Amino acid sequence: MDPEEFLSSRINLRKQEDAYRSLRLVEGKVDFCSNDYLGIVKNNLISAPKEMRSGSTGSRLLTGNSPLTITAENEIATFHNTEAALIFNSGYDANLGLLAAVPQKGDTILYDKLSHASIRDGIRLSFAQSQSFAHNQVHDLAKKLNAATGNVFVVTESVFSMDGDMAPLADIAALCDKTGAHLVVDEAHATGVIGAQGQGLVQELGLQENCFARVHTFGKALGTHGAVVVGSEELKALLLNFARPLRYTTALPDATIATIRQAYSLFPGMHAERQSLLKTILDFTEASIRYDRIPSSTAIQPVLVPGNSEVRAVAAKLLESGLDARPIVYPTVPKNSERIRIVLHSFNTGQEIEQLVDALS
Numbered sequence: 001m002d003p004e005e006f007l008s009s010r011i012n013l014r015k016q017e018d019a020y021r022s023l024r025l026v027e028g029k030v031d032f033c034s035n036d037y038l039g040i041v042k043n044n045l046i047s048a049p050k051e052m053r054s055g056s057t058g059s060r061l062l063t064g065n066s067p068l069t070i071t072a073e074n075e076i077a078t079f080h081n082t083e084a085a086l087i088f089n090s091g092y093d094a095n096l097g098l099l100a101a102v103p104q105k106g107d108t109i110l111y112d113k114l115s116h117a118s119i120r121d122g123i124r125l126s127f128a129q130s131q132s133f134a135h136n137q138v139h140d141l142a143k144k145l146n147a148a149t150g151n152v153f154v155v156t157e158s159v160f161s162m163d164g165d166m167a168p169l170a171d172i173a174a175l176c177d178k179t180g181a182h183l184v185v186d187e188a189h190a191t192g193v194i195g196a197q198g199q200g201l202v203q204e205l206g207l208q209e210n211c212f213a214r215v216h217t218f219g220k221a222l223g224t225h226g227a228v229v230v231g232s233e234e235l236k237a238l239l240l241n242f243a244r245p246l247r248y249t250t251a252l253p254d255a256t257i258a259t260i261r262q263a264y265s266l267f268p269g270m271h272a273e274r275q276s277l278l279k280t281i282l283d284f285t286e287a288s289i290r291y292d293r294i295p296s297s298t299a300i301q302p303v304l305v306p307g308n309s310e311v312r313a314v315a316a317k318l319l320e321s322g323l324d325a326r327p328i329v330y331p332t333v334p335k336n337s338e339r340i341r342i343v344l345h346s347f348n349t350g351q352e353i354e355q356l357v358d359a360l361s
Contacts, residue, residue, distance in 0.1 A: 090217070107152065165298070193298070
């Protein structure tokens with residue numbers, strides 16, 4: 001008897017559903033899949049000073065703290081117009097730490113149904129009760145707020161990672177103010193891209209005072225690694241004491257912190273890149289293709305190809321044409337909403353967009 005049969009049976013099920021994933025390397029293709037929205041990675045705009053340590057040697061509460069990290073957090077808090085900032089090792093860690101540590105037994109978490117897996121996993125680890133509300137539906141949220149108990153937390157993304165659409169943040173914030181709920185916004189795909197200086201959708205709408213917490217990740221437009229939770233000094237103090245993904249992991253090294261600071265220093269001046277990205281989005285959304293799309297005005301452009309086998313076949317065709325655009329299959333998205341997740345960048349040329357449109361026509 002195979003001692004690992006309990007593993008292979010689950011793997012085989014994924015293969016039967018044509019949902020099996022494996023690592024691959026793709027080189028020399030046109031990038032329509034990475035989150036390098038402004039080309040910081042492609043153009044090698046940031047690099048860590050060689051003299052800095054490659055490791056931090058411990059958690060933030062032990063030997064992993066550094067003057068550079070404190071400086072970075074202060075700068076980020078200023079940039080995002082808030083009291084305090086606390087750096088985590090990833091966006092996943094930030095959402096996990098925030099949502100597992102803050103809401104308590106007797107509290108209620110209401111989250112958008114299409115929220116990222118890291119948000120959902122953080123909620124699962126919380127002792128609070130939780131319930132989803134229909135995607136971007138303020139009326140459904142209002143109905144569920146009426147029945148919520150304890151401290152109430154409303155969680156959403158500003159730009160949704162799979163659909164590319166934006167949350168109606170002004171309406172959600174107004175509802176939270178009216179009911180006393182605490183608004184938590186994940187700005188992962190808005191950071192650097194939305195706003196006059198890339199501050200994100202919350203600040204673009206002037207809603208920073210309406211938010212209990214915001215999460216900005218560094219692995220997308222910043223072109224580096226890590227994430228930050230911004231909010232009050234009280235929130236930072238609580239996370240330092242209760243967020244397990246922060247307390248029980250080795251901190252980011254100064255070499256990484258330096259790249260985070262560099263990226264943030266670039267954002268205010270990247271007007272041309274943001275304008276180029278907006279033009280590329282417009283060019284693609286106005287072009288005619290054979291497939292249905294999920295309406296989006298952001299860099300994330302989902303092209304619907306229902307069926308795991310079918311969407312993989314379209315992705316393979318694109319790859320053969322020299323275009324790297326990845327299929328998103330069930331169970332990552334619901335059945336019959338499988339899609340090619342096109343990601344547009346400031347560096348994609350008009351010729352590349354034409355090539356993409358032709359391949360999808």
